[in-house]
Amino acid sequence: MLIALLIPRLPLQAALAARPGPPPSEPMAVGPDPLGAPRVDAPSAAAAAMGVRAGMPLSEALALCPGLALVPPDPAGARRLGERLLVGVEGLGLPVEPLGADRALLDAAPGLRLHGGPARLVARLQGLLPDAGLRIGAAPARFAALAAARNARRRPRILAAAELLAALAPLPVRLLHEDGGLDPDVCRALELVGIDRLGGLATLPRLSVRDRFGAEGLRGWRMSRGEDGGAIAPRRAETAVRATLAPPHPVATDQALERALAVLVADALADPARGLREPRLVRLEADLITGESWLCEAPLREPTADARRLVLALLPKARRLPAPAERLAVVLGRLAPGGRQLSLLPTGGEERDDRIGDAERQVRAAVGPTALLRIVGAETGSRLPERRYGLRPR
């Protein structure tokens, strides 16, 4: 049996925890992100009742709900709240798979006897975040568990294998994308042919679905029938070291930021908990003087403990700090054994070629196979210059 945990309106809860906002009955939403598009997120129940949806442009949200109160986002707080849930579940001895910031899936089987049965286990899960209104759903399959959690309120919703089809049938097809990660084009295609409920999809013959919608359609069909598997991919224990700094004056200039980062990275690298491992991710968390929090992170191509490279990787993103920061923290995450070894004999340009190869692979993965082109001779003797050379994908 899988159990899905969902923290409803996580961004709003985190933002309200950081600073007192209007009473919960008021229509409110998180936003706008100081660096992003002017959109609202995580509308409260009152705002949702007036038509405000997550991701809606701010102007549209205010037109629908003129009294909408906006709460500044607190992404670091949201991350902490989500992490508290995951650490809590792991503390109960259960493997957990995080699915985004606000939801997680866990396998209850190893913990049922340990915790004295499903009722006690659910009670302990509810006690992990007592004020967050955690929604809990349980089912033998992944998508069904997530759908159950979405529809759960105060009491957990538990679906037995026999009632999966009936419970999933009335749900809209778009949930296959929102909860199951199905290609949105497939969901749209299903809706276009009149299949807007999971029941309509589940009753179609398997081969017809595969022929018409391909492998992705088949995956959706399995989800709609609660046959998408009961296994999870539990996360590995987070390996990270952290250093914090609360300077006497808020960090407001590029120069101060650079110096603070250098200090923080050096502190984090000196943490004995790191040992000989090297980070593959560096993250900056900042508490701004405006009361909001802000974070940015830079994944690294290879593990490195070179302080200069870590600062260089983080600095371009850190410079987008939207306001002076009262407190800064640097987290070195995904610690791994150092990958690059020194060679005994000097080699001519091998390291450079390796790095160029790495960069090439990354550019191609990020931008697409035609991002890098090779110059090749086409009609090198042509009297028309534009025909002499050409570009082709490598």
Added chain:
Amino acid sequence: MKARLRGLPGQRPRRCAVAAGPDGRPRSVDGRAVAALREEWRVEEGWWGEPVRRRYFEVVLEPGRVAVVFEDRRRPGEWWRHGR
């Protein structure tokens, strides 16, 4: 992956504004006066498929920059330039 050949961006000719004299030779290119005419040649080929008829000039423009321009003889008055 389908390997399709594309011309180099710097080599593809682009339209330019040329003021030509009565002899058909350029006097100014993109607003810059022609200081010297270094060479002139013609390209006529492709009659079996896509015909190409060009009258090329290599000129030195006023600040000292060399430019290669041509007039498309199939559409007289239409000038093109190679490179930047």
